[in-house]
Structures are given as structure tokens and as C-alpha cells.
Amino acid sequence: MAQHQITLTINGTERSLALDDPRVTLLDALRQHLDMTGTKKGCDHGQCGACTVMANGRRINSCLSLAVMHDGDTITTVEGLGEPENLSPLQAAFLHHDGFQCGYCTPGQLVSATAMIEEIKQNWPSVVSGDLEKVSLSDDEIRERMSGNLCRCAAYANIVDAIREAAKAEGVA
Amino acid sequence: MRDFVYDRADSADAAQTAAKEGARAIAGGTNLLDLMKHEVETPDRLIDVNRTGLDQIEEADGGLRIGALVRNADLAAEERVRRDWPLLSRAILAGASPQIRNRATTAGNLMQRTRCAYFYDLGSACNKRSPGSGCDALNGVNRMHAILGTSEHCIATYPGDMAVALVALDAEVEIAGANGKRTVPIAEFHRLPGDRPDRDNVLEDGEIILGVTLPKPTGGAQVYRKVRDRRSYAFALVSAAVDVTVEDGKITRAALTLGSVAAKPWRSNEADKVLVGSEPSRKAFENAADRLLQGAQGHGENDYKIGLARRTLVAALAEATGIDIAGDAA
Numbered sequence: 411m412a413q414h415q416i417t418l419t420i421n422g423t424e425r426s427l428a429l430d431d432p433r434v435t436l437l438d439a440l441r442q443h444l445d446m447t448g449t450k451k452g453c454d455h456g457q458c459g460a461c462t463v464m465a466n467g468r469r470i471n472s473c474l475s476l477a478v479m480h481d482g483d484t485i486t487t488v489e490g491l492g493e494p495e496n497l498s499p500l501q502a503a504f505l506h507h508d509g510f511q512c513g514y515c516t517p518g519q520l521v522s523a524t525a526m527i528e529e530i531k532q533n534w535p536s537v538v539s540g541d542l543e544k545v546s547l548s549d550d551e552i553r554e555r556m557s558g559n560l561c562r563c564a565a566y567a568n569i570v571d572a573i574r575e576a577a578k579a580e581g582v583a
Numbered sequence: 584m585r586d587f588v589y590d591r592a593d594s595a596d597a598a599q600t601a602a603k604e605g606a607r608a609i610a611g612g613t614n615l616l617d618l619m620k621h622e623v624e625t626p627d628r629l630i631d632v633n634r635t636g637l638d639q640i641e642e643a644d645g646g647l648r649i650g651a652l653v654r655n656a657d658l659a660a661e662e663r664v665r666r667d668w669p670l671l672s673r674a675i676l677a678g679a680s681p682q683i684r685n686r687a688t689t690a691g692n693l694m695q696r697t698r699c700a701y702f703y704d705l706g707s708a709c710n711k712r713s714p715g716s717g718c719d720a721l722n723g724v725n726r727m728h729a730i731l732g733t734s735e736h737c738i739a740t741y742p743g744d745m746a747v748a749l750v751a752l753d754a755e756v757e758i759a760g761a762n763g764k765r766t767v768p769i770a771e772f773h774r775l776p777g778d779r780p781d782r783d784n785v786l787e788d789g790e791i792i793l794g795v796t797l798p799k800p801t802g803g804a805q806v807y808r809k810v811r812d813r814r815s816y817a818f819a820l821v822s823a824a825v826d827v828t829v830e831d832g833k834i835t836r837a838a839l840t841l842g843s844v845a846a847k848p849w850r851s852n853e854a855d856k857v858l859v860g861s862e863p864s865r866k867a868f869e870n871a872a873d874r875l876l877q878g879a880q881g882h883g884e885n886d887y888k889i890g891l892a893r894r895t896l897v898a899a900l901a902e903a904t905g906i907d908i909a910g911d912a913a
């Protein structure tokens with residue numbers, strides 16, 4: 411009998427999950443139990459960002475969180491950002507700027523950057539912010555704020571271009 | 584990962600009761616789960632403390648009381664912290680990644696374990712992981728290791744950033760145990776290895792951290808300077824936290840702390856005092872750095888840290904006091 415009954419609201423849909431084993435990470439719950447394979451597993455140790463999802467609106471590494479710890483939470487994955495026929499502005503910008511090569515890190519980059527733009531709107535500082543109390547968007551800020559997402563293909567320059575364009579289109583400067 | 588029993592606590596009391604019964608707290612999970620995947624940590628029971636309500640930041644005697652579950656990202660972005668304790672914001676923001684800081688908690692950050700590679704590798708001798716087995720870092724790859732307060736049993740560092748700032752800011756840790764609450768100055772929270780490197784800090788079995796308190800702001804100039812192998816998302820080789828007050832051209836108060844040079848953030852009253860009464864100058868900063876680094880000892884690959892720590896501290900002091908040290912004698 412399943413010991414852990416949990417409910418997650420994923421991309422707007424409520425999903426119930428019965429887990430026999432508390433060891434299942436949020437990442438494995440998504441990929442193995444719910445067949446949502448958009449979120450990728452890179453390192454499984456919090457070092458690469460491929461597994462980035464939003465939990466209650468905040469970007470986190472889903473590989474370093476247990477699914478049982480998220481009972482009742484709202485989760486956004488890359489599948490929730492846009493559709494092939496209806497891309498989010500950031501997804502479109504990644505296409506326009508070639509913000510990837512193999513594409514493996516891309517779901518994590520997209521979720522992370524989507525949340526990053528919100529963090530800047532909320533005036534969250536970063537370590538490169540000259541003034542901690544007034545934050546603005548520069549390429550240095552984008553690079554620092556995206557440092558939790560590694561890209562083995564090193565598409566970094568184009569990723570920064572794509573994020574800058576999408577952020578500016580949203581009025582974030 | 585080894586199997587475990589998972590329970591969730593809905594109050595600090597429930598968490599403490601579970602801890603007393605042998606359960607291990609899990610907060611953000613960003614360090615504990617990593618170590619459990621490596622089977623370096625193998626708790627039988629986890630108590631999830633995320634819903635204990637210990638996630639508030641409150642005013643307290645002109646300072647702040649920061650709940651154990653306050654996320655690193657929230658603490659760094661908190662208005663009062665940015666304004667009155669920018670050192671704390673900057674130290675937190677210099678650590679890990681945005682994703683990790685969104686999960687990582689105040690208590691979990693203090694409790695994070697060393698990044699010594701042998702500690703992570705079950706095939707290596709490591710007294711911290713497996714007491715009595717030896718220490719492969721002593722004559723091994725020890726580039727990241729400690730230069731102060733080491734013992735023949737362990738030369739690991741405490742790797743975190745936030746605690747380095749907290750030591751410079753004279754914070755205290757609030758702890759709950761079977762016999763009630765106690766408060767420990769943060770400078771006395773982490774332990775030097777001695778012959779018990781398995782014990783990172785003074786938290787006893789069955790105790791949990793309730794929060795951290797900050798005394799009222801000093802009004803000094805605060806700088807956190809972190810040196811690392813890459814510009815972001817890397818642990819410190821060395822870091823320096825300084826909080827200095829200059830009045831009428833003289834230093835009237837100084838708090839200097841070095842990170843990643845020992846098993847605890849490294850501060851000494853003597854080094855702080857070296858600066859008090861003197862004019863800010865390169866010479867004065869070097870004297871203070873030499874005092875703080877007194878007794879520093881490399882182990883081969885980490886010999887460079889002694890000079891690096893000295894220069895990092897001098898540079899942080901120069902930045903805090905607005906002194907131009909370029910070109911002066913070394």
C-alpha cells in the first residue's frame with residue numbers, strides 16, 4: 411500500500427500521486443511517475459540546473475527536493491510555459507537567438523529565466539548589483555542570475571541575448 | 584539513497600520532539616539530500632521542518648530575529664537586511680545559485696557540511712565521515728582545505744558564506760533541546776576538529792535550531808569579498824567579511840572574519856583590536872591580517888591560501904574604508 415498520498419498542481423492541473431517510497435525526488439516524480447519528461451536530469455546533485463522547475467512561483471532544483479515535501483504545492487515545468495504553436499515570449503526569443511545547441515539544458519534555462527525576470531521585477535538583488543536596493547538589468551546581472559544553469563554546449567552568449575530581449579519586451583530594464 | 588521514514592512536523596515543538604526521538608531535520612534538502620544520495624548521510628528518519636512556521640523575520644531589540652526556515656533568497660532580499668546589514672545580503676548572494684538560495688534555509692546553511700572530496704567519497708579514509716579511519720586529505724588533494732585551527736585528524740573547512748558574515752555581525756544562534764532553549768554566539772557554534780572531526784558544531788543530538796538573532800546594526804562600512812575558481816556558483820577558496828567604523832580619520836571599531844580557511848569562520852578579538860585607533864592604511868590592514876592569520880599552516884596544495892587570505896582581507900578593508908592601496912608595498 412502506498413504510504414504517501416500527495417497532490418501537486420502542475421501547470422494548472424491537479425495531479426494526485428501515490429508513492430510507496432519517500433525517496434522519490436520531485437524530479438523523478440515528474441519524469442517517472444507523471445510522464446512529464448520536459449524537465450531534465452543532468453547531475454542529480456544541484457550542480458547544473460537542468461531540473462529547474464518553479465514551486466509556488468519560485469525556481470528550484472527539483473533533483474534536490476523530495477516529492478513528499480511538496481504536497482499541496484503548485485509546480486510549473488517547461489511544459490507549462492508555452493505550447494509549440496503558442497510559445498512564450500522567452501521561448502520565442504531562444505529560437506530567434508539560437509539559445510541552444512543540443513537543447514538538453516534548455517528546459518531548465520527557460521524555467522529559470524522566466525522566474526529570473528520575475529525576481530528582477532520584485533527588485534531582488536544579486537551579488538553583482540552595485541546598489542542592493544535598486545536593481546537593474548545588465549548583461550552582467552543576467553549572467554550572474556543564470557549561473558545556476560550550466561550549458562555543456564556553451565550557448566551562453568545567445569542565451570543572454572534571448573533573455574535580454576524577452577526581459578526588455580516585458581518592460582524590465 | 585538508503586531508505587528512511589518520512590514525517591512532517593507542523594510546529595517547532597513537534598520537530599524538536601521528533602529530533603529527540605532520533606529523527607533528522609530536513610529543511611531545504613539541498614545539502615542533506617545530496618549527501619544522502621552519496622550515502623555519506625544515512626538517516627533512518629527524516630522530520631520535514633518546512634511547515635513549522637519558523638520562517639519569519641521579526642524586529643527584536645533594534646536588531647532582527649531570523650527564523651530557522653527563512654530561505655536564503657528571502658533573507659538576502661529583505662529590505663532591512665539590504666539597508667542595515669548589507670554584508671549579510673552580499674554574503675548570501677555570493678553563495679550557491681538562485682535556485683538553491685530559494686530552497687536553502689538559515690539553519691540548513693549553518694549546518695551544511697564540508698565539501699572535502701574525501702568526505703564525499705566512501706572509498707576514502709575520512710575521520711569526519713567515519714571516525715578513526717584516517718584523513719586522506721592530509722597528504723592528498725587539499726587545495727580547498729584549512730590553514731587554521733586544523734588537527735592531525737582533519738583539515739576540512741566549513742565551506743559556507745552566510746556564517747562568515749554572521750560572525751562579523753555578532754549574531755547568535757537560538758537552539759531548542761530537551762531541557763529548553765539556549766543561545767550560542769555564532770562564533771562559538773562551529774567547532775574546530777580536534778580529535779572529534781565528526782562533530783561540526785555544538786548542536787547536540789535531539790536539538791534543533793529555532794533561529795538566528797542579529798544585534799542592532801553597527802552603522803559601519805561592510806564588505807564581503809569572495810575569491811573562487813569561477814566567478815559564480817562556486818565555493819570560496821577564501822572569503823573576507825569586514826565591518827568597520829571610521830570616525831575623524833581613525834578606525835573606532837572593526838570586525839574582521841575570514842571564510843573557508845578553517846572549520847569555522849575565523850575571527851579574533853586581537854586582530855580586530857589591531858585596527859582600533861589607527862588610521863586606515865595598507866600597513867594597518869596588513870598588521871591586522873597578519874594577526875588574524877597568526878599560526879596559519881598550509882598542507883602543500885593549499886599553501887597559497889595564507890597569502891590569498893591576507894590579500895583578500897586587505898582588499899576588503901581598503902574597499903570598506905575607501906583607501907586606495909594600488910601600488911603600495913606588499
Ligand SMILES: Cc1cc2nc3c(=O)[nH]c(=O)nc-3n(C[C@H](O)[C@H](O)[C@H](O)COP(=O)(O)OP(=O)(O)OC[C@H]3O[C@@H](n4cnc5c(N)ncnc54)[C@H](O)[C@@H]3O)c2cc1C
Nearest residue numbers: 456610611612613614615678679688691692694743744792
Ligand atoms: C551546487 C551547490 C553549490 C553551493 N554553493 C554554495 C556556496 O557557494 N556557498 C554556500 O554558503 N553554500 C553553498 N551551497 C550549500 C547551500 O548553501 C546549502 O546546501 C544550504 O544552505 C543548506 O540549507 P538547506 O535548508 O537546504 O539544508 P538541508 O539540506 O535541509 O539540511 C542541511 C543540514 O541542516 C540540518 N538542519 C536543517 N534545518 C535544521 C534545524 N532547524 N535545526 C537543526 N538542524 C537543521 C539538517 O538536518 C542537515 O544536517 C551549495 C550547494 C550546492 C548543492
Ligand code: SF4
Nearest residue numbers: 699709710718737738
Ligand atoms: S580533511 Fe576532514 S573531511 Fe577531509 S578527509 Fe580529512 S577527515 Fe575527512
Ligand code: FES
Nearest residue numbers: 452453454459473
Ligand atoms: S539535475 Fe538537478 S541540478 Fe543538475
Ligand code: FES
Nearest residue numbers: 511513561562563
Ligand atoms: S544546449 Fe546543449 S547543454 Fe545547453
